[in-house]
Structures are given as C-alpha cells and as structure tokens.
Amino acid sequence: MNPALAGVALAVVVGAVVAGSARNARSAILGLVAVLLFGPFLADPTAQPLGLAARIVGAILAGYLLWIAARGSGVWTGGSRLGWPTELLVAAAAAAVGYGSHGLGAPPLGPALAQAAGFALAALSITPIANGRDIVRVGTGLLLLASGAILVRTALGGTPEPLEQVVTAGMIAALGGALAVLAVTARAEGVDFKLAAERSARPRRAPDAHPIDARPIDAR
C-alpha cells in the first residue's frame, strides 16, 4: 500500500465524517472542502497537472460559494443525530467493503484506496440525502455522493483524462453554486437552512420577472 495515498484517503474520509456530522454549517463546509480538495489526488498514477488544477479550482469555487452562503456566526445545519463516532464507524465499515471488493469483479485500473474512500463517502451520504431536513445537510450528502462516485470511477477505470477532470471540476463547481444559491434563498426567510414544510395545497405560481399586470396571474 502506498503510504502517501493512504494518507490522502484518510484525509478524504475524515473530511467526509466532519462534513456529515458537524452541526456548525461552516465546519461541515470545511469538511466538504477537504473531501473535494484531496479527492483528485487519490489516483495512481497522479492526474496530469491540467486536470488536477481544474479539480482544485472547482473544489475551491464550490467551497467558497458555500462558505458565502453560510456567512455569519452561529449558522447551524442538521448534523448527525448519532454523532461523529457512529459516522466514523459507518465510514470505516464501508471503506473495508470497498477495499475488499476492489475492481468489483474485474481487474481494476485504479487504486484500491480510491474505491475504499469512494464507498465510505457514498455510505456517509445516504442519511443526509434520505433524511436531511435542511439545504446544507442534503447538499452535503449530494456532494459526498458525487465525490464518492468519482472516486469509485477512478478506482475502476484508472486516472481520468484531463478533459474528464475539467468536466468533473465544472460539475462540482456547478453543484456547489446551485447549493449555495438554494442555501442563500432559504436563509432569506430566516437564519437557518430548513426546508419548507410539506403543504397539502399547491403553492401559488407567481412569475417574478415579467408580470403581466399587478394581479396574481393565477388567482386561485
């Protein structure tokens, strides 16, 4: 096992545990940034400089946009209800499964540690995605899931080409930007990122840019 790669994998998983369990929104975002920054280095051979640079820029952009959305003190997100030790154990178990099943039935072209970290990230993403009650919590799960899928892709297919790395960087930045826009919008009605309660009635549809007249268009 390559010790440097093991260190990078550990950093990715620890970042994911922090992102999935922290209740302070900015701590969660810092964990996410660690995942996004270290993830591209979890490849053997190391990605070409162009692709690596693109991934780093994409990660920083996504993290920065989310950081802006969580501006202010005492901005909270859901965090893990079971606590970080449980999240760490879940990640460790999933990483063991990923490491042990490296290649998923056929000769792999990438490192086993990438698959281990990818499985850990995917396992940690399940609860926030399925049960998250606020934008940052669900968004954290989505970024972990996307990063995990990319790591598994690296483990199976080898180091991505620079063009694919650029496209991936764009996707990560766009996902971070979309989450930041949603988070800022949710905070416009309060200080937190909570999702709106389910309503039985359908919301009124009001075009915001070019109203035909001052009346609501659909006066139901």
Place this chain on the structure above:
Amino acid sequence: MSLAVYLAVTLGFAALALATRSRTPLSTAIGLAGLLAATIAAFALNPAELVTIGQAGLAGSAYAQLFLVLGSLVGLGLAVSGLATGSRRDAPMVTLATLGIAGLTLTLTDPRAAVVAATAGGLFGVWLTLASGEDRTGATLGIRELRAVVVAGTMAIAATAWIGRDLTQLAAQPVVFGLAYLAFALAVAVRFGAIPFHFWAARLTDAAPETALPIITVLAPASLAIVGLAWTDSSIAPLLVDLEAERMVVLAVAIASIVLAALAALVQDDLEHVVGYSIIGDAGVVLLAMAVLGPAGWAPARIWILVFIVTRSAFAAWAGGIRAVFRTGRIDDLRGWVIRSPILAVAFGLVVAAGIGLPGLVAFEARASLVSLALDGPIATLVLVGTFAPLTYYARLLAVGLGRPARPPDPATDWRPRLQRPDLTSPVAWLRSTWDLNRAFSAAVIAAMLGVLALATSVGAFGGPDAAAGTPAILEGPSESFAPPPFTSAEPSFQLVPIPTR
C-alpha cells in the same frame, strides 16, 4: 473550432446573464441575445469536427448539430414566450447553460465524461424553482430537483465506470452487465421524472412556469438519454448476456409512464400539470428505447427524442399563451379558448398533429418501431394503443375550448395584434406599451411557430432521419467514440466480446 465557438457563446452569455442578474432587463436582454447567437452558432457547427484533448476529445455529428439547432430555436422561442406570459428572470440564462452543456455532453467521446457533463447540465434548473416571495418553498423544490439530478448522475457514473474497462477477465457473474444497464436506464428515468420517480417533477411543476418546464424536464435529461442509448448500444447490447429481468423493470417503468402519465394529465385541473405529465408520458417512449437493446432502435429513438423536445416545448408555449389570454391555468376557466384565440387553436392543432402523428410521419413510425422492437405480441399492440392516450387530454382541452366562453372577452388580452400611434417623443415608452398590449398575441404567435417547428420535425424535415441514423466521427487513438457503428443491415454490426462462463 465551431464546437468551441458554440460552447463559448452559450456558456459565455449564460455567465454574463448571471453576472447581471440583479439588473433584470439587462440580464434578460443578454440572455435573449445569447440565445440568438447560440442558434446561429448551432447552424454553423461542423458535423465532422474533431477536437483532441489528451487521449480524449470532442466529436461533432449531424445529430448533435440538429439537436443543438432545434434546442436553441425552442429555447429562444420559450424565452420570448416567457417574456410575454411571465416566467423566471433566470430562464434565458438557464436555457443557455443547459444548451452549452448539452453540446458538450453530445460531443464528448468518452461516456464517463459525458455522463458527468449531463449531470452538470441538470444542475442549472434550480434557478427556475426560485421565485420572489416563495423563498423557502422554492429552495425546497430546488434541493429536491438537485437530489434527483445528482442521484441519477451517480448511478450513470457508476454504470459507465463499471463497464468502461477491459472485462475479458471478468471474475464475477455477468449479472454486473445487467446491473450496470439497469442503473443507467433508471438514471434516465429519474432524470425525466418517469413514474414512479415523478414526485420531484410533479412538485417542480407547482413552481416552475410552463415555458421553463421543458428546459428542466426535457432538454437537459434528453442529452443524458442520448448518451445512455449510445452507451447501451455500444457496451451492453453486443454482449450475449441474458438481461430479460432488467429489461422487464425498464419496460415496466416505461409503460407505467406512458399510460399513467396520460391518465394523470387527463384528471389535472390546471394546465401546468397537464404539460408536466405530458412530458413524463412522452419520456416513457424514450425509456422504451432504452429497453430495445439493439442497433435497430438507435435511429427511431433519436428521432423520437428530437420530436419530443420540440413538441413538448411547443405544448408548453401553447399553455403559456393560454395563460396570457385568460390569466389563469385552471382548465375549467378556459371555456371558449378556441374562439378567444384562433392562433392558439392553430398552435394546438399543430402540437397534436406533431405529437400524435399520422401513419407515414417520421415521429409516428419511430414510436411504432420502438414499441414493436421493445415488446412482442398483444402487449405490444396494447402499448401502441397506450401511446395514443394523450388524445384523451387533448380532446378534453379541445372540448373545453369549444365551449361557450364563461365570461366576456377582456380587451387587455385580445388575441389580435394592436398598434398604437407611434410616439416619437418617447419611443421607448411607446415600444414598451405596444409590447404590453400585444403580450397575448406574441405568446400565441410563438406557440404557433413552435407548433410549425414541431410538425416539421415530426414529418422528418431538417434531415432528422439521416442525422439520427448517423454516428459521430471516431477519434483516432486509445479513446474511441462510444457511439455504435452505422447500422446498415438487420444483423448487429458490433464485435461481440466473449464472456467467460462459470
């Protein structure tokens, strides 16, 4: 070079529109100018262009060009219709970004990169869920859409990664091919909001204006579906593996979407939900194509996707036009719409003719081919009949339109064009007031124009059948285009990969 120009135009104007978002008129003008420039750039695309970057690259094709030309045209039409009928201020920006990323998705030669691009293309739709005064509700709808896009993208990334390598030394059962195929097919289903994955799409319909819906639920997922078809035909179909169980799951989702979405559209009481479910129903035919698993389905599936994009966009523009005339989307309040707006009646007829088609039309034949290729026996006949289910909600809308109008006409929303005496002392104010007076007329004319475009696509104009049957140019070197080779006979032309038996 022409590909780079198209990407630069679409993504550049989208970035500019986003940067000027706080100044709505300027941002809208930039967005519209960008859509116009994108249309011109799409016409100028070189179908034989190859761009090599490292060991991967971009490869143009006549189909990608036609997709982008039609996408740019309907995007422009929907943006102008949205101006007239009321839409989100970010709609032109989102349309441009979606088109640019669709261009990237359709031309990338590596499916593993293409699915990442297709996922990125779906992320911009969240801007269309946000409306002033509905902050938290809009954000909630947006995160649900984002969840569908990312989960679907992850499934597609995993599927392409699993199969995208040398599998001659496969140690596991060949069931992995079935799982990978199922994952990608369900990813496409989730992106379209196919039944039973339709909850996010139904909620989205509550918030997004009609004219913005096709951008999120048609145009962006269509590029993933095209990648999925190409990947399935080149990576899964040539393998001699029994995938009947997985096919059954995909077929079940497709048939449920075709039939149940039409029923759902029939019982809705507002137009936006009729539009939303009509999209899901037509997407069911795309999923049928995913279940064909053979090169014979390649051309009909891609023809249907083109018709699907243009027809559903025209239907959405028609619904927007109706809202501009009646100031409501409630179907019960639309009695007499045929009389109140003859232009919209023409547009409606064109949409029905394009969407349902007649024997001999390319769209009709493509849909019938997909049903017969995916299914056998009586069930094929039943499903073919089911594809005509949209006639039920079209008939309901027509019956309402032919009814006696519920209230006297509103002069402010008259369907005819109206001109004011030009005021040379204040031309901007004159233009603005003239535009305001003609919103209903403008929306109706755009719906009719998109209806003509839909019918032309359905007939097979613009070289659609030839483009759909073709394949992109192949890059030289280790990275090969993942599209299947040209299909010229009834026999599969793929090289079969030996699968070790246990």
